[in-house]
């Protein structure tokens with residue numbers, strides 16, 4: 001069976017193509033980004049994805065993966081999957097033109113019996129718009145062409161595993177389309193398919209992401225509340241969360257963290273907020289998560305005003321990632337500059353073009369934005385900083401010292417002792 005993936009060079013499209021090709025399908029990645037397709041043809045992953053390089057080599061060698069920028073290629077495909085980016089526009093509204101433009105561009109090349117799968121995260125009602133467009137050009141969905149929305153729910157870096165292991169939501173208007181979509185996924189995945197209407201699947205995907213975003217906002221609000229108490233009391237949010245949830249079944253709270261962003265969670269909230277008049281919860285979550293940089297700067301300014309130099313650890317949107325899309329670290333940097341703090345050292349071990357470790361020398365503030373594995377050894381980082389007065393912010397609780405001090409994850413580097421000395425002292 002031939003599968004064409006529009007947006008096939010992307011963070012979702014490429015892993016999906018790899019898994020399908022590895023399972024025996026003949027896959028064509030269709031993407032407007034010719035440079036990215038060339039990289040893929042050369043056997044190089046354009047971004048990090050666990051196991052990606054090996055699987056790419058394997059499917060290229062087997063001749064089951066090809067690439068093109070020409071949407072005409074869908075004419076040869078039994079299944080056409082659309083998984084292009086679905087961003088919000090400058091007014092924070094869903095940007096629909098690209099997706100609907102893709103459907104228009106496909107139209108001359110569509111033929112009877114094809115299965116069209118929408119896999120991007122889409123504004124509720126989009127599957128219906130696509131069905132209407134297909135019917136306007138003479139197809140009858142469920143009879144001579146088939147359509148389903150099957151949202152991708154993988155998390156970047158674990159995509160190759162999760163594509164196979166996660167259950168699929170199959171949103172279809174008719175039995176025949178749903179059956180075909182299920183048959184395709186069931187031939188590849190180890191989990192179940194769950195049938196919904198298209199609008200239910202569209203909302204279900206968005207609710208899943210918003211739920212995650214809300215839990216991070218709750219953790220961040222707890223962090224800020226604990227911080228307010230730490231002025232007069234010995235309070236440490238990381239200890240509270242760790243000890244309160246230990247062996248207790250109903251306090252499954254994630255770690256707070258200054259960087260809740262990325263290509264999905266934040267923009268997906270904007271797909272939801274304008275449909276009811278009082279959307280306090282999602283809006284409040286935006287305010288809390290997006291407000292974290294300003295909160296950090298306020299607090300740091302109280303502890304050590306007017307820093308000459310600030311060090312930022314981590315510029316990607318999440319740990320151990322090389323993806324900088326919608327990373328809150330950039331907002332933090334912008335706000336530092338708005339406060340007149342222009343000497344900002346940015347350490348990002350997973351991407352080119354940032355500063356060197358040595359540039360951390362003498363920073364007055366050191367802020368952990370993204371808890372990469374490379375940052376786990378704080379003693380080593382402290383050697384680069386070489387300034388005992390430097391104030392550290394660890395909203396994530398990455399370092400042991402953040403649990404041991406009574407300042408809620410804020411401490412000066414002089415409080416840092418090598419782990420063995422700490423053990424001797426206790």
Ligand SMILES: NC(=O)c1ccc[n+]([C@@H]2O[C@H](COP(=O)([O-])OP(=O)(O)OC[C@H]3O[C@@H](n4cnc5c(N)ncnc54)[C@H](O)[C@@H]3O)[C@@H](O)[C@H]2O)c1
Pocket residue numbers: 006007008009010011012013030031032033036083084085086098102119120121122152153154155156263264
């Ligand atoms: N990144 C994730 O972890 C993730 C997980 C689940 C769902 N999603 C959703 O999947 C969709 C894709 O996200 P992504 O992170 O893969 O985005 P991406 O930007 O990494 O990939 C999208 C790809 O589509 C291509 N493209 C854009 N317009 C095109 C067009 N008109 N024709 C052909 N190709 C075109 C781009 O060149 C790019 O390679 C989004 O809706 C996103 O919300 C993403």
Ligand SMILES: CC(=O)N[C@@H]1[C@@H](OP(=O)(O)OP(=O)(O)OC[C@H]2O[C@@H](n3ccc(=O)[nH]c3=O)[C@H](O)[C@@H]2O)O[C@H](CO)[C@@H](O)[C@@H]1O
Pocket residue numbers: 121152153154155156208209210212216254255256257258259260261262263264265317318319
């Ligand atoms: C519901 C769900 O699970 N959705 C996932 C999400 O995946 P993602 O790639 O966006 O990654 P996440 O791990 O969710 O991180 C997002 C941000 O939250 C920060 N974070 C993380 C852990 C923590 O304890 N505290 C935090 O603050 C982190 O730094 C980062 O900025 O959206 C994808 C696209 O729709 C989904 O497919 C995928 O399932």
